[in-house]
Amino acid sequence: MNAIQWFEIPALDLERAFTFYSEILHGNVRKGTFGDGELILFNVPFNTGEAVGGSIVARPDLIPTTEGPILYLNTFGKLSEAVNKVENAGGKVLVPRLDLGKFGFSAIIIDSEGNRIGLLSNEP
Template sequence: MNAINWFEIPALDLERAFGFYSKVLSGNVRKGTFGNGDLILFNVPFNTGEAVGGSIVVRPDLKPTTDGPVIYLNAFGKLTEAVSKVEEAGGKVIIAEMHLGKFGFAAIIIDTEGNKIGLLSSEL
């Protein structure tokens, strides 16, 4: 059991967000649809319950923000590799590296949509 079952990251431009997350997360995202809407999914086994799933969506009731909770995404490899791609992909690095002891390493970024997002990895 996980404390989080699903999350949604708001976007203003789904194609721009796809380009950003595809680059920063080394291609570990994919396009999908749910109901009548398009979305971006993370390549994790959420359908089997092995991982918490989430999506990036454009919806009128969701707006990107740097206020509020920070969602930490798997960096899918070394943290420094993901962070090095953020600005090139159109985002901004707020904190490039935080050592979390036995939990690994984290960074805080602003994505192309204006969301404050954390990146997490066991490898620096």
């Protein structure tokens, strides 16, 4: 069991968000639909319970923010590679790298939509 079951990251422009996350997460996102709406899903095995699932969605009730809790995403590779792509992909780097000891490395960014997001990796 995971403490978190599902998360949603707000977007203003799904295509722009798809381009951003596809670039910094080594293509580990995909477009999808739910009901009559489009969304972006992370390529993790959430259907089997092996991973926490989440999506990026554009809905009027969700607004991008730099306040509140920080969600940390797996970079699917070296942290430095993901961080180095953030600004060219339309985001901003707030904290380029924190050494978390045995827990790996993290960074904090603002995504293309204006959300404060954490990045996490075992590789610097």
